[in-house]
Amino acid sequence: MSRSEGVTLAGVVKRYEGHLAVAGVSLEVPRGAFVTLLGPSGCGKSTLLRMISGFAEPTSGDIRIGGASVVGLPPYRRDTAMVFQDYALFPHRTVEENLAFGLRIRRMDKPAIRARVAAMLEMLGLAGLGGRRVSEISGGQAQRVALGRALVVEPAVLLLDEPLGALDLKLRKQMQAELKRLHRELGLTFIAVTHDQEEALNLSDFIAVMNAGRIEQYGTPEEVYARPATRFVADFVGEANLVPATVEPDGLRLEDGTRLPLPEGGPGAVRAAAGAAVTLAVRPEAVEVHAAATGTRPGLAARVEEVLYSGAARRVIGRTAAGTRLTSLQPGAAAPPERGSLATFSWAPAASWIIPA
């Protein structure tokens, strides 16, 4: 099998008894990239992963690994290995036997298996634990064994199903760095599934944000965070202020009549004709709040509903007369507006972007 290409999904659809789990997904995963499928539960990301590994077959569409279609091939004939959410370590076998499983199935000779397993134990910092039963190791260690069991067979693609979901926060941070290191050192294609946006942003070369069986946006973490293409992405990845606006020949008109210059480009930029209804998006950290009438930039007037101080930053939540909620997140030095007062929420036009209404 040629390994010159990574993983290609072409128009993949999965229908379960009338329910559309995956509604036409096309995706190009470059060889050696770390790609994360990010989305809420039920968005179809796990189904997509299961179709790549062979536990589910697409209703239509094609899946290619290394250039060759794998549709119809059973899991044991695909050059993929999966790290399961519950790890699925075989309870009747030791750590070593778990790691050796895939190699034993491949009828590799015993000394070679021992050498590969020992190297894997070393690489994952599990040296000395090989003889333990899997019931005798910690959650973090189990996670590593699961990872090692999949990596030791040297698959073309490593699939990770919510790999860090079962770990506590501290361990999760640690394992994120570990995963990143392994990916860099091994140069394999990694495809992970997660609902944790921070994990996706930290780990990935590319993120595919999924919603309702479709990919809403596919791009680098920077693109996805800085320029979300849709309302869903803007809301799911980080926080966003979403302000209804209308396109005018020379700029934008906000709900209260405020006029702003049209922000430039971005992947979701709408080449909308004058008069079209759009949404203006801006991150809370780009929004400043001033007492009414002292602002130097045009902005939206809103009644301050809540001021939340968290040490490093202060969050100010306001609501415009038209009912739009606005959030500002700024370093907490400046004097905060009073709750209940009228304030101006403003931002640099370049920090905002336009997405479909």
Add this chain to the structure above:
Amino acid sequence: MSLRRLLPSAGLLAFTAYAALIYLFLYLPIAVIALFAFDSRAISGLPLAGFTTQWFAAAFADPALAGSMATSARLAAASALLATALAMPAAMVLAWFPLRWKSAVLALMLGPVVLPPLVLGLGLVMLARAAPGMIGEPAIIIAHATMTSSYAALMLYSRLLGFRRSYIEAAMDLGATEWVVFREIVLPLTAPALVAVFLLAFTDAFGEFIVAWFVAGFTKTLPIVIWTSLRQVISPKINAVSTLIIAATLLLSVASQLWILRQAGRARES
């Protein structure tokens, strides 16, 4: 809170007596058999005349009795093996394969368990007319496998419901074909349940009389020999054999229960 504090002393007394009565009710008939097996008189009765173990020796020296024990053990082993082998694939399909009429299938499988053995025996007799060559040992094995495989499948099915599918998927993902997954993962992890099911089917078949009686022909299983001998005088040899069987059964079931508990404990740890 201890029971002693919950109940006043008179209540406790009544409670103890009640518990004793229940056990007496359950075990008195069995105890009588065991007791009379050691009575030195040929025709047992209370009070016991003297203690002896000669009836055990006599039972094994009796070729009809010893032979029937061997026959029963052989046939029970065969039918239990057959029942377990039939039940396992059925249980896997029921537990893991999406079936449209699953509850109906499950209900139908309970049939042989709740059916009166007389009806089953009668039906088997009619069937055996079509295949007279089956009468005797083959028919007994098949009859007992029929009766035990249904609950064997249901027992294995309930065990497999708790089986993590991801074990199977992980093995397949690492290159194992269906057969290798069965051999390397499913079989070792369900071994305790399979052993338990086999033992239950074995003891059930070993002591089953009614259905075997219908299709036995000239085959003499232990229950058939015991039944036949009842029409004459109850020989103390029968008591001796029965005592041995009771002891063996109790030992076997306690041992297998302990083993299963230990295995289950291990599985839970992981």
